Amino acid sequence: MEDFNKLVEAEAANIQRQGEDEEERDPESNTLHQPLLKRNRTLSSSPLAIIGAKVSHIESLDYEINENDLFKQDWRSRSKTEVLQYIFLKWLLAFLVGLLTGLIATLINLAVENIAGYKLLAVVNYIEQKRYLMGFIYMAGANFLLTLVAAVLCVCFAPTAAGPGIPEIKAYLNGVDTPNMFGATTLIVKIIGSIGAVSAGLDLGKEGPLVHIGSCIASLLGQGGPDNYRIRWRWLRYFNNDRDRRDLITCGSSSGVCAAFRSPVGGVLFALEEVATWWRSALLWRTFFSTAVVVVVLRAFMEYCKSGNCGLFGKGGLIMFDVSGVSVRYHAEDIIPVAVIGVLGGVLGSLYNHFLHKVLKVYNIINEKGKLHKLLLSLSVSIFTSICMKLQTFNCPKGYYNDLATLLITTNDNAVRNIFSINTPTEFHIFSLTIFFALYCILGLITFGIAVPSGLFLPIILMGSAYGRMLGIAMGPYTKIDQGLYAVLGAASLMAGSMRMTVSLCVIFLELTNNLLLLPITMIVLLIAKTVGDCFNPSIYDIILELKGLPFLDAHPEPWMRNITVGELADVKPPVVTLSGIEKVSHIVEVLKNTTHNGFPVVDTGVIPPMGSPNGATELHGLVLRAHLILVLKKKWFLQERRRTEEWEVREKFASIDLAERGGKIEEVTVTKDEMEMYVDLHPLSNTTPYTVVESMSVAKAMVLFRQVGLRHMLILPKYQAAGVYPVVGILTRQDLRAHNILSALPEMKKSNGSKKGH
16 A cells, blocks of 8 residues: 555656646636646556555456457357357356355355354353353454454465455446456455454454355356366357456345345345446346345255254344334334434444544555564454453343343344344343444444455444434334334444445345335435435445545546546547557557557558548548457467458457457567568457547546446547548546546646636
8 A cells, every 4th residue: 555655646746746837837817718728737547556465557347349350250150049058158157156155155154153153152151150261261262263364364365355345346347457356266265264254253244255255256157267277168258258257246246245135136236236337137137036046045054954954053144134023113203213313324424434444544554564464453453352342241140131242242143133123122221232332333443454354234234223222212202113123224324324325225124124114214214324424425435445546437427527528638648559450560569568558549541431532541440459469469460561361361360259368468479570570450350349439528428438338448539530630639548537637637627616616
């Protein structure tokens, strides 16, 4: 993080110096005839982000269909049988994603319930014998060892397995490649680490990691296994592209939520509302199919475990608060406390996001010091958590119970069931709930961010249910809503206030509680909490995305972006690098070595149009990707003379699925001196239908198009077509459309926006 901040700060300082020099030359007095943008600045961007434990170079994904000659030929040659086979395989992979996610979720729940359960039984046994010190030593030692296992695996083998993984999944589905995020090692460490961290009694949940686990399973199935041991079956290679892998990872993320809460519809809506940027009806059906498979697997294992074959895993292990047999009654006057819960959820959720952001910044500084500091931080949090549990007094006379112990000396899932319990108006006291709320606020803030797999769902549910139940106790005779239902509403409000989800949370809580009568008041609580939270700061996942430097494109452009055209934005970028349709090998190698661009417009000169000047014109043939150029150099597909190739020559050397492979690095390519003088015909490999915009289009409109279609490159064309006018004005990428990068190069846009608000 420190290196990343230094890079960003250096770039910002450079831009600021440019801005100060510019202001000296150009006073603030600006006539209407002068352009709003000062043209001598350069729009620069740093394609760096924190992935796992290191600052990585970030690239965008190719979600756009590359309609080159090879693709068109492949599409024309596909028979109906091959098309049906492709569709069938999509559904088969969706089924496998749901099946494997359900099986692994069951394994995690079985392991957590048994490991944590036997640990707690031993602690309770020591307490009953009044051997309190031995009970504490046993609990602290077990928690220490479990945390150590989880932390060592994450620090030494798969740093990308730490945390929830949801922000990175969200970025990937937005079009950002996140290296090593969905590998086999990450999957294994995520599974074992989640079992260890949750069993250790840390204030975290397995729900976020399950979303990441489902996405890892989907990615590995789509690419045929780990990178070093991939299955090269021909039918599976059709899925070896970013577009199909995106759909599979969407299925995996929804399956993970379903596995965490046994909420199939909620899982689909979570993917739609929170993580997915691009959606269509066919994807909706496949994600629903995957979640349905997950539910069937979970239900089958729960029925099997009821017979006592699963150790301490009986009905538990999966959060389920069934109030279908309870009469839920509320009246008009109950709207006031319900609204209060919503406001509290929005305020407390935004406060939680604010303080968690500060804690994560501190943790980034500590983690940058090395692996040992990461381990020490994780183990320190484990010891502190055990001490906090010990500081509470749990011994009580025979025949009595300690309400605080029912929430702390148990698994998190059982704690949720206890605090959600209905028809228990005297079971919990406000003082105990206050201690529980304060304790979990502190533990929730310091636990998230350590080097173990962790989820935010369960800690937030526990915190929200505590203040919800407290409000229910305070309302007492003034309401007919049960205290347990107040706890449910409190949990929903804090989740909406922190994560800013509404529809998916509403359905998840309905499927958790199994009672449609809660729908109206749950909707009110979620809408109020989200609205209040939005007034203060972004959602917690957006904060983490920004903190990691992931170039996520928001759904709504900034208002000031309508004041800039893409042509003006292109003017503050370096000149676009183009290639000829038939290009010399030496020039291709030079361009690849001296630039980091991933796409190059292919321009032909001297083209005679059907109706036009006999002298010829300049034609934009399309766009060729860097990966395809490297593939050409690796295969040494060179020509002795400058000429167009025949269709059979291309098919002899390339297949459409070859172009889906990532091409590697130019440093890995060896070209002889004689080969440098040869030529390459780029026409068959060029995407002849790239998305283009006219230079007069606003940046806001271009950004919406870029995000919704899932582009990697957007070409800017001149408004006027005439002799001597080059066919390409510039090219826009994801980094060019980020508000932060634009304002860094053009700070006067911020002033312009501020003055308009003032008027």
